[in-house]
Structure formats: structure tokens, C-alpha cells
Amino acid sequence: MFDFSKTRAAFHLPDGVTYLDGNSLGPMPRAAQGRVAAMMADEWSEMLIGGWNKAGWYAQPRRVGDRIARLIGAGPGEVVMGDTLSIKVFQALSAALALRPDRRVILSDSGNFPSDLYVAEGLARAMGATLRVVDPGDVAQAIGDDLAVLMLTEVDYRTGRRHDMADLTARAHRAGALALWDLAHSAGAVDVDLTGADADFAVGCTYKYLNGGPGAPAFIWTHPRHAAAAQPILQGWMGHAAPFAFDAEYRPAPGIERMRVGTPPVIALAALEAALDVWDDLSLSDLRAQSIRLTQAFIAGVEAACPELVLNSPRDPQGRGSQVSFRHPQAYAVMQALIAAGVVGDFRAPDVLRFGFAPLYNDLADVERAVGVLARIVHDGSWDRAEFHQKADVT
Amino acid sequence: MFDFSKTRAAFHLPDGVTYLDGNSLGPMPRAAQGRVAAMMADEWSEMLIGGWNKAGWYAQPRRVGDRIARLIGAGPGEVVMGDTLSIKVFQALSAALALRPDRRVILSDSGNFPSDLYVAEGLARAMGATLRVVDPGDVAQAIGDDLAVLMLTEVDYRTGRRHDMADLTARAHRAGALALWDLAHSAGAVDVDLTGADADFAVGCTYKYLNGGPGAPAFIWTHPRHAAAAQPILQGWMGHAAPFAFDAEYRPAPGIERMRVGTPPVIALAALEAALDVWDDLSLSDLRAQSIRLTQAFIAGVEAACPELVLNSPRDPQGRGSQVSFRHPQAYAVMQALIAAGVVGDFRAPDVLRFGFAPLYNDLADVERAVGVLARIVHDGSWDRAEFHQKADVT
Numbered sequence: 088m089f090d091f092s093k094t095r096a097a098f099h100l101p102d103g104v105t106y107l108d109g110n111s112l113g114p115m116p117r118a119a120q121g122r123v124a125a126m127m128a129d130e131w132s133e134m135l136i137g138g139w140n141k142a143g144w145y146a147q148p149r150r151v152g153d154r155i156a157r158l159i160g161a162g163p164g165e166v167v168m169g170d171t172l173s174i175k176v177f178q179a180l181s182a183a184l185a186l187r188p189d190r191r192v193i194l195s196d197s198g199n200f201p202s203d204l205y206v207a208e209g210l211a212r213a214m215g216a217t218l219r220v221v222d223p224g225d226v227a228q229a230i231g232d233d234l235a236v237l238m239l240t241e242v243d244y245r246t247g248r249r250h251d252m253a254d255l256t257a258r259a260h261r262a263g264a265l266a267l268w269d270l271a272h273s274a275g276a277v278d279v280d281l282t283g284a285d286a287d288f289a290v291g292c293t294y295k296y297l298n299g300g301p302g303a304p305a306f307i308w309t310h311p312r313h314a315a316a317a318q319p320i321l322q323g324w325m326g327h328a329a330p331f332a333f334d335a336e337y338r339p340a341p342g343i344e345r346m347r348v349g350t351p352p353v354i355a356l357a358a359l360e361a362a363l364d365v366w367d368d369l370s371l372s373d374l375r376a377q378s379i380r381l382t383q384a385f386i387a388g389v390e391a392a393c394p395e396l397v398l399n400s401p402r403d404p405q406g407r408g409s410q411v412s413f414r415h416p417q418a419y420a421v422m423q424a425l426i427a428a429g430v431v432g433d434f435r436a437p438d439v440l441r442f443g444f445a446p447l448y449n450d451l452a453d454v455e456r457a458v459g460v461l462a463r464i465v466h467d468g469s470w471d472r473a474e475f476h477q478k479a480d481v482t
Numbered sequence: 483m484f485d486f487s488k489t490r491a492a493f494h495l496p497d498g499v500t501y502l503d504g505n506s507l508g509p510m511p512r513a514a515q516g517r518v519a520a521m522m523a524d525e526w527s528e529m530l531i532g533g534w535n536k537a538g539w540y541a542q543p544r545r546v547g548d549r550i551a552r553l554i555g556a557g558p559g560e561v562v563m564g565d566t567l568s569i570k571v572f573q574a575l576s577a578a579l580a581l582r583p584d585r586r587v588i589l590s591d592s593g594n595f596p597s598d599l600y601v602a603e604g605l606a607r608a609m610g611a612t613l614r615v616v617d618p619g620d621v622a623q624a625i626g627d628d629l630a631v632l633m634l635t636e637v638d639y640r641t642g643r644r645h646d647m648a649d650l651t652a653r654a655h656r657a658g659a660l661a662l663w664d665l666a667h668s669a670g671a672v673d674v675d676l677t678g679a680d681a682d683f684a685v686g687c688t689y690k691y692l693n694g695g696p697g698a699p700a701f702i703w704t705h706p707r708h709a710a711a712a713q714p715i716l717q718g719w720m721g722h723a724a725p726f727a728f729d730a731e732y733r734p735a736p737g738i739e740r741m742r743v744g745t746p747p748v749i750a751l752a753a754l755e756a757a758l759d760v761w762d763d764l765s766l767s768d769l770r771a772q773s774i775r776l777t778q779a780f781i782a783g784v785e786a787a788c789p790e791l792v793l794n795s796p797r798d799p800q801g802r803g804s805q806v807s808f809r810h811p812q813a814y815a816v817m818q819a820l821i822a823a824g825v826v827g828d829f830r831a832p833d834v835l836r837f838g839f840a841p842l843y844n845d846l847a848d849v850e851r852a853v854g855v856l857a858r859i860v861h862d863g864s865w866d867r868a869e870f871h872q873k874a875d876v877t
Contacts, residue, residue, distance in 0.1 A: 131695055135499070170744075171744025172744055205718060209717040213609055320605060348566060349597065352699075
């Protein structure tokens, strides 16, 4: 079992807050402040341009990638950091399409995060491909012999429904297609095994369960069998075989380095490095077991206390990520009232109350408090005050 | 005249260092440390996910863009921050190509930064376009009626040669093409007037003369006449008209916001905001006049003291950015010796010694010292020691 008192102490959480929104933005690891301050004072300030070598900034996206690799069932040298998740989706999808030049169909589902679909739509328009979007339950049967790339987010951002990565990847392969997985709600949340599932490409973000901070860089993984052939449309100098030779012609770096594009975000990577320290000695299976305990307890608690709320997540924990959602006709106002009472979850249109559970800093006491406050708010009608109905710019 | 003692004091520079490489990475503005620390302690830590509204993170890319706009002759609401320069080149170029659907030629020059050419090459391959690269002096005559987009970097990263933006843009327009300008070595270095030059798209980075820190986010500008029609291939949720409605279909935001892609790099933007404070009350024409004084003095000094060095930059300051380069057959070793002696410039393959001048923190005393140390090293042969010939991974 991991040591909750130790991992909990690694994070700053405001007094009086039960934070169940780490699946949107993880809280700040205390060590991040010092790491960023040191990077600025000792590296940028003192080394100036020399920091690229002396402080290892140039190699940082790969070094950090190696630490992510362990969390997603990938090998060393297979993951590189940079950009944002949308851009990494674009890179992986364009590389995958180029590996199946005789096929032009991209298959995804309506449970995918909208940005992934927007990226695929823009790319498909430019490359003369077709994006086909089906219901999550219809994916398996929609895989046909015209398929180039199956592009899915493993864990649904609203419902927490988890796809069977190994099964769907195998089906895609049998149809001659490639499988690209978005791990936004998986990395640090569930036991991901990209190698075991034999996936082709994967991407993810680090500001949710990995606690890298707002706008923390994304990661991308390519199965080693594609590393020498994968060539995304988006080719920048940091992905060149010899970036500082300043050749006029692009020549992709060997392996995953070719998925780099521009100058890496050094300050943000310093914060992320501190955030990853928390993970180094953790057993991911212990963490997953505790995550299941928390989500099961939350479902049981809410269903007992608030029968009017409708469970919007799979009941079987094996088919679910580390989050739970319920539906309520006035979900937006209910969530505002919850937040005002110190229980922070998230609203997702049109009527979803979403709660993320991060065993690093959430325990059963959080579950109990959240259930209690939610039941009180739903039953005493306190959510029905005007202030909780006013929508802010960003919800 | 701007107050040098005040602007110089705004930066941390290590003792004993004459820093002439701010055109690669600007030094740290002292205020950046406190700003980043405050963002982490007061915003991320305490507001958690609420920071997107309460701390204004969501609007930050546009707010910071407005501050950049003033430095490049653009209007408020016309610039947005995010990603890296290579990615912004990709966005602008794909949007420009889409505005000229009947034309498929992209024209650039061999003085462009290689990453811009790599990006254009990857995009051209995907979209069935052709990238034509000519010598910088041949650009004007290479503009033909088949041209879709003229894509140039205004100031050459090696020679400092500055294109005539207004003239080349007018020529592109007369041929029915659009003009995309990379301002990497222009923003904060020369008097840029995008509106006056009637350019169509512009992009740039903020870690050089704008001192935003290693990997600081890029900016993108679209002329208002294109704002409602420009549609890049790369379309992410933050560029959607209603990002938090989570629509399945992409609908671009009005204006420049559509050039956003994924989650903005909030920590990096905090550092950049502090860096931009230095610029708020500055006269850009005073700064440009001082930049010319510095580069003229450096050229005169080096040519007098080291006649064996060959000037690799235009002699006319109007045709030059805020940098000067000289050629030497052993440029790499000479630059290593210079750096060891506390004069930091940059080597660019194969034989270029490059020196950037930033009037915010460089003055004539820096010029004098650099000339003296360079002359000593070139003449006493101290560069010819083995240690200065060992190439590091990144040069």
C-alpha cells in the first residue's frame, strides 16, 4: 500500500477544500515552487543560453518522457514531451495516416474529447480523409477494412467509461488499421499498459492526474515498430536529426525525438519534473486499487443519500477510470453550490456533475464529506439561489 | 531617450559577463521570478481549477497578445499567444494557403530559419503544394502569378539582413499572393509596423529580444481583413467559438482567438508578462536608434581591431536587425574562447560568429569590451587550445 500521509503532504490544498477536480487540473505539488524558482535563479539567470547544455534543457523533453513512460507501460526512450495534447493528437494522427496511405478513414467516438475530434476534422479536410464518429458502444462493430486509424480516448471525460484498449487495438490491427490512444484521463489514473495492449500511438496531458500545472506540456508515444517510419506533417527543427546543423532540408531524428517540434517549455517542464517525483516509488496497482475503493464508496454513498441523482458512469469499476459522474437537471447550479461549500468538482454540459478521485491526495474522508455536502445541497434546495445560476465566462 | 540605468537594472546578468546572445535567449527579467512564484502560490495553489476564471488564465493569451501588438504595429485584439513559433508558422501558413485555394506555391528564401522551411515542407507535402526556396536577394523577382504565399523571416538569423517588409508584401499582393512574416529576430529588436506594411499574417517568438524565458510561448497575428476567413488546419478546442460547450463540431472563434489550439502555458505566460512590463513605457524608435548606435560601433571596432574577420552583415543599418555577424574559419573555437572569457555570443554553422545587441541591457561599454576581448583572442591564438575545439551536444 502506498503511504497516503506522505503523498497527501506532497500537495498544497487550500484549507477547507475537498478537491475532486484533479481530473481537470491537479493541485500544486509543494516541491514545484522550489524547483521552478531554482530553475529560474540557477539556470536561466546564471547560465543564460548555456543552460541548453549545462542544465540539460535540450534533453529534458526526453528525460521527462522516460519518467512518464513507466506510468503508461512504455519503455525508456519511447516518450517525448512538448506542446499541448491537441497538437500531439495532430502529430500522431498525421503520422498514422501516412503509414496507411491507401486508406483514408479515421474512426472515433462521441465520447472522445471534442478537441481530438476538431483536430481530426481539420486534418481530414486537409488530407482528403474522412472522420467517422460513432457511439462509444458501437466502436468495435464500426471497425472495417477501409479503416486507417482508430482514434480513441481511453477514459471518457464525462462518464469515466473506460474502453478495452487491448481488445479494440487488436480489432483495429485485424482490420489492417492502426490504433491511437489519448490517455488524458488515464495517465496517473488507471493501470495503462501500452506495450501489453500493442497500441501504435498514444498521447496525453500532464496537468490532470500528473499535477504538472495549468498548461503543462503533453506527451507522445510511438510504438518502437513505427519509430523509424512515423513521419508527422508537423515537422520542426527540434525533431530534426541534427537541429543545430541548420540544414535546409528536413531529416527526421531517429525514434521518438522526431515528434519534437519547437523549443521546449523549460519552465513548465521544471514544474512537471517536481510533480513526477511523487510517482517514482509508487505502486501503480496499489494506487488503482485505492482509486476503485474511492469511486465505489462515492457511488454507494451518493446513491444511498440522493436517489434522485442518476449515475452517469459505468457501475463496474473495471470499465471505469478514476472519476464518477451523476446527472441532475440543474447540474450547473448544484455544482456552483458545492464549490461554494468547499467541495470542488466539475460541471460538464448539459447536466453532468463530475467528480475525480486522486488517491495521492483524496481519501475516504473526502468521499464522506463530498457525499454529505452534496446530499444537503440537493435536499435543502440551497443550489436554487440566484447566485448559483449565474454562469461565468468559463465553466 | 529611454533610461538605460533603469532598463539594465530590470535584468539579472551574471557578474563578469557581457551578454551578446539575447537574440538567442534573453536574460531573466528580475520581476519574472516573483511573478511566477506568485502565480504558483496565489493562483494555482489556492484557486486550483478556479484560476481559469478568477485569475484570468483563460483570457491571458489574448491579454498578453495585446501587449505584444504594440511592439509590432498591430492593433488590440489582433494578436494571441501560445505554442511555439514552428507551430504558429504551420497555422498561419495553412490558413494562408486555404485563402488561395487555386494556387499551390509557397515562396521562401534560404535565409529563413530552417524550422520554418521544415514546417512548410511538411505542410506542402500534405496539401499538395510546392515550396520554392530562393536566395534572399532573389525574392522580389521570384514572385510570380502562381504564388499563394510569400513566407519570409524579416531579419536573417545568421547575417541580420533585414527584408523590406512593405515592399515585398506589396509585390506579393500585386501578384495576388499573401505575405506571412516571421518576426523572431524583429519583435523587440527593430521598428516593426505590420499594419503599415499591410502584411497578412505574422508570427514570432518571445524568448529572444522579449526575454520571456526558455521555451516562452509564441505569438500569431492575422490582419483584421482575414480574421473572419482564416482557418488553419490545426484546430483545437481553445480556438472554438464556445470551447466549454463541448460541441462535437468545430466552429472557429471570431477573430484571432481561432488561432488558439490547446490549453495555454499559464506558468510560462506569467514569466512573459513580467518580461513585458519593461516595455510598457519605452519609445521603440529611441530603442531602435540606440540599437543602431551599438551595432555600428561594434562593426567599426571589430573592423579596426581585427581586419582578418569578414563582416557577414549588411553595412547599412537600415537593412540590418539588431545583430552583427562576422566570419572566421575557426568560428566555433573562437566563440568558445570568447565565452570562456565572459563575452557571450553565438556560433552558427559553418563559420559565423554572431553577436546580438539589446539596448535594454547592452551599452557602448559592452561593445568596447567585446571588441577588445575578441581582438585579443583572435590575435594571441588562445582560441586554438584543444578545449575550445570540443563540440558539445548543442552548440
